[in-house]
């Protein structure tokens with residue numbers, strides 16, 4: 001099963017049209033939005049016609065029913081989704097990995113740094129970078145991830 005991961009759209013929801021036009025993106029069966037801004041996930045839901053799990057970022061105001069962490073169970077995997085600012089991610093992902101392990105997750109997804117990252121270990125750690133305000137490239141980025149039970153996730157980082 002394919003999922004899409006996006007973060008840090010910061011209100012630039014028009015960029016989702018460009019993202020969804022990328023080959024393969026329309027086949028994502030669900031999306032994760034790692035925050036900043038969490039309400040942008042509503043626009044992504046409308047555009048993609050798929051459900052979008054989301055969490056609050058440090059730039060997000062309180063949104064009813066949206067929290068700073070979420071667990072998403074999909075295709076035999078358990079994903080710990082959080083924005084990252086509460087887990088010292090500008091330093092490293094150790095604290096995030098520990099929280100994911102404690103939650104029984106095999107995948108941790110975060111954003112916040114606006115820098116894409118893929119780390120493989122006991123927990124697979126993924127940051128799609130920022131779709132709207134990248135700090136690691138001129139182009140925004142997102143991820144398409146193939147998830148199958150009992151297999152390591154296959155991760156494609158895509159620049160738009």
Ligand SMILES: [Mn+2]
Pocket residue numbers: 036057058059083085111112113
């Ligand atoms: Mn942030």
